[in-house]
Every structure is written in C-alpha cells, then in structure tokens.
Amino acid sequence: MIVCAGKNEAFDFAIPIGIGLINSAINLTRMCLFDKPDYLIFVGSAGSYGNYNIFDIVESSSGANLELSFLEEKSYTPLDNVIKTQNFTFKDETIVNSSNYITTDFKISKEFEQYNIGIENMEFFSVCSVAQEFDIPMAGIFVITNYTNQDAHKDFLNNHQEAIEKLINYLEEKKLIVKK
Numbered sequence: 540m541i542v543c544a545g546k547n548e549a550f551d552f553a554i555p556i557g558i559g560l561i562n563s564a565i566n567l568t569r570m571c572l573f574d575k576p577d578y579l580i581f582v583g584s585a586g587s588y589g590n591y592n593i594f595d596i597v598e599s600s601s602g603a604n605l606e607l608s609f610l611e612e613k614s615y616t617p618l619d620n621v622i623k624t625q626n627f628t629f630k631d632e633t634i635v636n637s638s639n640y641i642t643t644d645f646k647i648s649k650e651f652e653q654y655n656i657g658i659e660n661m662e663f664f665s666v667c668s669v670a671q672e673f674d675i676p677m678a679g680i681f682v683i684t685n686y687t688n689q690d691a692h693k694d695f696l697n698n699h700q701e702a703i704e705k706l707i708n709y710l711e712e713k714k715l716i717v718k719k
Contacts, residue, residue: 540578540579541582541715542554542556542580543555543556543581543582543583544558544583544662547699548583552716553582556666559639559661560604560639560661560662560664560665561639563662564665564669567666567669571669575673578677579675579676579677580677580678580679580715581677581678582680582681582706583662583681583706584660584681584682584695584699585597585635585659585660585683585684586641586683587657588642588648588656588659588686589645589649590633591658592683593694593698593702594701594705596705597635597657597681597683598679598680599633599635599679599681600623601623601634601635602622602634602635602667602668603621603622603635604621604637604638605620605621605638605656606638607638607640607642621634622667622671624671624676624677624678633656633657633658634655634656635660635663635679635681636660637662637665638661641659641691641692642687643689643691644687644688644689645686645688645689648687658681658683680706680709682702682703682706682709684699
C-alpha cells in the first residue's frame, strides 16, 4: 500500500493519511486495524538540513522525532525517538525527522546532521511508529523541495510542482507505480 499526507500532496496511486504526526497516526492506525496492508510505502516531500539538494530523491526506513528544544538542551524524552525498520534496504539510510513544525533556522538545522538526520517530513515518524506496531514492512520515498531555512515555505511552494513530477517519474522508473 502506498500512502501520502494528502491535500497538496495527494496522488491517484496513494491513499492520503493526513497531515502532521497526529492525523497521520490516527488515520493510518484505523486503516491497519480494518485492513492491514502487506507493506507500506510513504511518498512525499521533505526539507533538507543541508546534505541533500533541491529535487534529490531520498529513500529511508528510519524516522525520528527530535524537537528543536532537544537540540537546545531544553527538553528530554523518556520515549524512543528514533525508529529503524529492518524491512527495506536502501542505498541511503538517512534518518527522516518529523515534527508538527517546520525548521526555519538553518544554523539549528545543521545540528540535526550530528545525529545522522538528513531531512524532515511531518508525517514519517508516525508512519514508522504504526508500521512497527503492526509489524508491517515499510519505507519512505521523498523528494526535496526546500532547505530548512528562513525561505523554507516560499521555496516549498516554488519547487513543489516540479518536485512532485520528479517523484512520480522516480516511482515509475522504480516500477513502484505504472506509467500513465
């Protein structure tokens, strides 16, 4: 089963699960309870902490939930905040960070790289969590739309359409979806 966030990242080949950590977790859990899929592939856009360029495609099966306050040593969590699934093997195993907030301070975003976290996507940690709970093989395939800096939202909007086309082409080339 291929899933996506929805709204401006809705695809005819993917089921939308909602935007952000909470909506995606609730909706994906509901789906798994009623009709557990054999596998999950999440597709969508992501922001780069600096090591990836605009329009790069990144594959991962590792998600994190590190908040900015953690990097600033102003918070801690007793929860596991990094999930690595062993179900898919990719050439690149960057960790995808998820939060309901988009990083806009490039100086701070560089600190994520010290934890081997390369990109951010709002939903992926939820997808990893649900897949782990239901023992479902999973992966994420992302296209970079912006850097995590003060222009993140503007760049996301400017690059989004072309990025989505590149993501669709990539999925077709990998034979994960059928060409239209």
